[in-house]
Amino acid sequence: APAxxxxxxxxxxxxxxxxxxxxDVPEGLPPxxxxxxxxxxGPVTEVKLPENGKTDWEVELVAVIGERxxxxxxxxxxKHIAGLAAGQDISERVVQLAGPAPQFSLGKSYPGFAPVGPWLVTP
Structure with missing residues (x-):
């Protein structure tokens, strides 16, 4: 299985x-x-939501890199893309927006917060 x-x-x-x-929409490269x-x-995993938070989600296009x-x-x-899949980007907004600068990684990295699949569309 892929790791x-x-x-x-x-x-x-x-x-x-x-x-x-x-x-603001960033000029040039986005963060x-x-x-x-x-x-x-996976696509049917039950995701445990944090208590006392504000959980949000968006559908995203996932590009799977197939080689180093x-x-x-x-x-x-x-040439390095193995395929594309549908995914969800789940966010806990309270944690993500806490402090003087956004903490995108912390608010989006709870266990299961990135469901992907079930299909990979290959070139």
Whole structure:
């Protein structure tokens, strides 16, 4: 079975969602953050929601990198994609927005907070 080593995510990449979250749409590259590997789960996993929080979710397009890749050019990026899947990005907004700077990784990395699948669409 696959054993993912890292989960990278892009933040604020939808104008409407950035606005509803109270953030400006970034100029240039959007913020990149990590999610703990333990946040990955299957499509029918029961996810335990934190108490006293404000849990939210979004449907996302998941690109699965199929081989080790480092410093890949934009022109060669698709050569490293094993396939695409549907996923959910579940967030605990109280933790995510606590403090003077957003803590995207902490609010999005609870166990099971990244359900993916069940299908992988291959090129």
């Amino acid at each position: 993912p080593r890292q989960v990278l995510a892009i933040g604020l990449n939808y104008r409407d969602h950035a606005a509803e979250s109270g953030f 990149v953050f990590t999610k703990f590997v333990t946040s990955l789960s 890749a480092e410093n890949v050019s934009e022109a060669d990026a698709w």
